[in-house]
Amino acid sequence: MARxxxxxxxxxxxxxxxxxxxxSAGAHLSVVTLLRLRDRHGITGxxxxxxxxxxxxxxxxxPSQRSFGRRLVSNTGTLRRSYELFTPGRGAEQRRDPEVSPLFADLTGLPPARIVVGTQDPLLDDSLILSQRWQAAGAPVQLGVVAGAMHGFTLFPLTITEREQSREREFLATAGRSTRR
Known part of the structure; x- marks a missing residue:
C-alpha cells in the first residue's frame, strides 16, 4: 500500500x-514501512x-521495557507476550533482526522525524535510542519527552495531550511544506 x-x-x-x-504499534509499522520501501524498492525521499x-x-x-514491571496501561509482561505473539517461535536475540526491530536497522536515508514518548512509558528507551540513531544516520529529529506521561497518553483529554497535538500539527505542516506539489 505504501509503495x-x-x-x-x-x-x-x-x-x-x-x-x-x-x-505505539503504528509507530513501529511506520518505521518498518520506511525501511522496507528503501531496502526492497529503493524508495527514499x-x-x-x-x-x-x-x-x-x-x-x-x-532496558526500560525489562525493568518497568507491572503497571496499569502497559507493562513488562504484556509487552513480552505481545512480542511473542507478533514473532512466534523467535527468541529475544532473533527479535533483534532489523526486519522486526527497527532499532537495530541502518536508518540512513529516512526523513526528518518527530519522536514522542512519556517518562512513565516502558518504551522510553526505544524512543530515546531510536532518536539518537536516526539523527546519527543524518536526518533531523525532534524528540519530545513528556514528563510524567504514560504509554498512550495522547488518547486522554489532558493538557499535555493538547500541547503535543499542537506540536504534532506544527511538525507535520513544516515537514509537508515544499516547492514541489
Whole structure:
C-alpha cells in the first residue's frame, strides 16, 4: 500500500507531499514501512516526515521495557507476550533482526522525524535510542519527552495531550511544506 501511495499520490491526490506516522504499534509499522520501501524498492525521499509516538522499536526488550514491571496501561509482561505473539517461535536475540526491530536497522536515508514518548512509558528507551540513531544516520529529529506521561497518553483529554497535538500539527505542516506539489 505504501509503495502504491508513493507511485500514485500525484495522479490520484494531486500531491507528492507524503507524511507517515502512528502511535505505539503504528509507530513501529511506520518505521518498518520506511525501511522496507528503501531496502526492497529503493524508495527514499518520498515521505517528507515521520511522526512517531511511543513505539516499540526494539522487540527484544530494551532496558526500560525489562525493568518497568507491572503497571496499569502497559507493562513488562504484556509487552513480552505481545512480542511473542507478533514473532512466534523467535527468541529475544532473533527479535533483534532489523526486519522486526527497527532499532537495530541502518536508518540512513529516512526523513526528518518527530519522536514522542512519556517518562512513565516502558518504551522510553526505544524512543530515546531510536532518536539518537536516526539523527546519527543524518536526518533531523525532534524528540519530545513528556514528563510524567504514560504509554498512550495522547488518547486522554489532558493538557499535555493538547500541547503535543499542537506540536504534532506544527511538525507535520513544516515537514509537508515544499516547492514541489
Amino acid at each position: 502504491w501511495l508513493v507511485e500514485n499520490s500525484d495522479a490520484e491526490f494531486g500531491t507528492r507531499r507524503l507524511l507517515i506516522g502512528g502511535d 518520498a515521505f517528507r516526515g515521520a511522526h512517531l509516538l511511543f513505539g516499540p522499536y526494539g522487540l527484544s526488550m530494551t
